[in-house]
Amino acid sequence: MMRTLYFQKDSKRGIKGTYNWLLEELGELEEALEGENKKGAEREFADVMAWLASLANITGVDLEKAAIEKYDSKCPKCRQSPCQCDF
Amino acid sequence: MMRTLYFQKDSKRGIKGTYNWLLEELGELEEALEGENKKGAEREFADVMAWLASLANITGVDLEKAAIEKYDSKCPKCRQSPCQCDF
Numbered sequence: 197m198m199r200t201l202y203f204q205k206d207s208k209r210g211i212k213g214t215y216n217w218l219l220e221e222l223g224e225l226e227e228a229l230e231g232e233n234k235k236g237a238e239r240e241f242a243d244v245m246a247w248l249a250s251l252a253n254i255t256g257v258d259l260e261k262a263a264i265e266k267y268d269s270k271c272p273k274c275r276q277s278p279c280q281c282d283f
Numbered sequence: 284m285m286r287t288l289y290f291q292k293d294s295k296r297g298i299k300g301t302y303n304w305l306l307e308e309l310g311e312l313e314e315a316l317e318g319e320n321k322k323g324a325e326r327e328f329a330d331v332m333a334w335l336a337s338l339a340n341i342t343g344v345d346l347e348k349a350a351i352e353k354y355d356s357k358c359p360k361c362r363q364s365p366c367q368c369d370f
Contacts, residue, residue, distance in 0.1 A: 205365075226302055234342075262326070
């Protein structure tokens with residue numbers, strides 16, 4: 197969906213510009229969380245998710261596949277569920 | 284899945300600590316993208332996705348629902364697909 201909506205614009209903006217926008221959205225999420233604004237936080241979570249997908253699209257990464265390959269219902273470090281890592 | 288794997292640890296770490304870890308993962312993603320390391324970038328995308336889900340879990344936000352509510356196959360600003368916004 198993000199590809200359909202924004203791929204052309206995302207491509208023109210490029211990786212660095214899109215990454216910077218993602219970083220900015222993360223700052224807005226932090227503010228919303230600090231303000232304990234639940235509805236605002238939901239919108240910022242949506243934006244971070246969206247910009248992460250945009251960045252994945254222009255770098256040729258399948259975000260869902262990448263996530264599921266690393267997090268396959270077990271912790272990638274200790275291979276347990278729930279995670280038993282010592283951190 | 285992230286809730287099953289990490290919710291207990293995420294809750295103990297708290298919102299600020301989890302946010303900071305997410306920010307750190309975003310820095311690692313930037314490095315992987317700058318190094319043009321595709322496989323490394325995929326792993327970092329997975330980590331950013333994972334920590335974003337962790338943060339959503341401990342703040343009581345349904346990440347998928349939040350994303351789909353704002354990005355419902357149309358641009359939330361111009362309501363067009365593809366986006367026709369002037370930026």
